Amino acid sequence: MRRIPGLTDVNSDLQIASPQVMLDIDRDRASSMGVTATQVESALFSAYGTRQVSNIFTPTNDYEVIMELMPKYQRDALALHMLYVRSSSGKLVPLDSVVTPQNRVGSLTVAHLGQSPAVSFSFDMVPGVSLGEITDRIEEAARETLPATIRTQFQGTAAAFQSSFSGMGMLLVMAILVIYMVLGILYESFIHPLTILSGLPSAGLGALITLLVFKNELNIFSFVGIIMLIGIVKKNAIMMIDFAVEAQRTLGTTPAEAITEACLVRFRPIMMTTMAALVGTLPIALGLGAGGEARRPLGLAVVGGLVVSQLLTLYITPVVYIYMERFTGSSRKTKRAKSAKVAIEAQPAMQ
Numbered sequence: 001m002r003r004i005p006g007l008t009d010v011n012s013d014l015q016i017a018s019p020q021v022m023l024d025i026d027r028d029r030a031s032s033m034g035v036t037a038t039q040v041e042s043a044l045f046s047a048y049g050t051r052q053v054s055n056i057f058t059p060t061n062d063y064e065v066i067m068e069l070m071p072k073y074q075r076d077a078l079a080l081h082m083l084y085v086r087s088s089s090g091k092l093v094p095l096d097s098v099v100t101p102q103n104r105v106g107s108l109t110v111a112h113l114g115q116s117p118a119v120s121f122s123f124d125m126v127p128g129v130s131l132g133e134i135t136d137r138i139e140e141a142a143r144e145t146l147p148a149t150i151r152t153q154f155q156g157t158a159a160a161f162q163s164s165f166s167g168m169g170m171l172l173v174m175a176i177l178v179i180y181m182v183l184g185i186l187y188e189s190f191i192h193p194l195t196i197l198s199g200l201p202s203a204g205l206g207a208l209i210t211l212l213v214f215k216n217e218l219n220i221f222s223f224v225g226i227i228m229l230i231g232i233v234k235k236n237a238i239m240m241i242d243f244a245v246e247a248q249r250t251l252g253t254t255p256a257e258a259i260t261e262a263c264l265v266r267f268r269p270i271m272m273t274t275m276a277a278l279v280g281t282l283p284i285a286l287g288l289g290a291g292g293e294a295r296r297p298l299g300l301a302v303v304g305g306l307v308v309s310q311l312l313t314l315y316i317t318p319v320v321y322i323y324m325e326r327f328t329g330s331s332r333k334t335k336r337a338k339s340a341k342v343a344i345e346a347q348p349a350m351q
């Protein structure tokens with residue numbers, strides 16, 4: 001983690017500083033002497049553990065008798081040669097004749113997360129580096145370095161960041177789906193809602209480009225700004241599509257004539273509502289006021305998305321509308337032709 005760019009002050013609560021003596025049992029030699037690994041473990045537990053061997057009873061209380069080495073021998077690894085193990089034949093076998101001691105160091109404390117031992121790493125980030133980018137780098141380093149038996153997870157701020165973003169994608173999809181259903185009920189069509197929503201990609205692209213230009217990360221505030229754009233941007237297309245559909249129904253104009261007239265008539269209301277939204281969001285984008293720096297990504301996403309969508313919606317929406325009308329027109333002609341053919345084939349049968 002210290003070699004990952006963007007991280008600083010990487011620390012761990014794992015302190016490998018406790019002296020330990022590891023005993024490697026020579027199983028072949030122990031077997032030839034009639035000693036098993038269980039007997040070796042039992043001898044070590046009797047010397048350094050808390051084996052209860054008896055109870056002392058008094059008129060008022062009772063006391064457990066614990067067998068152990070004297071404290072001065074417990075602190076010295078050389079005392080291992082004083083221990084003996086009784087073999088299967090009844091003879092006492094010196095412990096150091098069947099084991100090989102190795103001096104090592106271990107952790108001072110063993111922390112747990114749930115029921116599993118755990119090690120925690122704390123870190124800080126270099127200014128200008130996003131938390132999402134850092135978490136991705138750490139996860140990649142963990143996959144390349146750690147074995148499959150070790151499981152990793154984030155805690156604290158990183159965990160809160162991941163949990164906040166886990167449902168954002170589904171929230172965005174649900175928002176678009178709900179808007180599509182409402183527009184479909186309003187216009188009684190499956191095609192016109194798609195025409196209205198065709199300007200959303202340009203708004204999202206503008207928001208992301210603006211965040212990239214101003215070097216702001218895609219956090220919870222900017223994501224909320226993108227969701228706000230869905231409701232703000234689609235009103236431009238609604239103004240044009242509503243006028244064009246009404247013109248086709250009442251005046252009988254062609255789709256191209258209807259959408260052209262809609263762009264001319266609705267241009268002023270579209271510009272007024274867009275400028276009102278821009279002026280209202282501009283203070284947030286500038287980071288004005290107390291805590292404005294935290295809310296600035298929201299304003300940048302809205303302002304950038306509105307500017308780009310305003311430049312492209314007046315060109316994209318009419319084109320999509322004309323192509324969708326041609327598609328629906330050809331579908332209606334095909335249905336009418338099939339119904340006429342069925343009527344012609346059914347007429348001789350009736351005669």
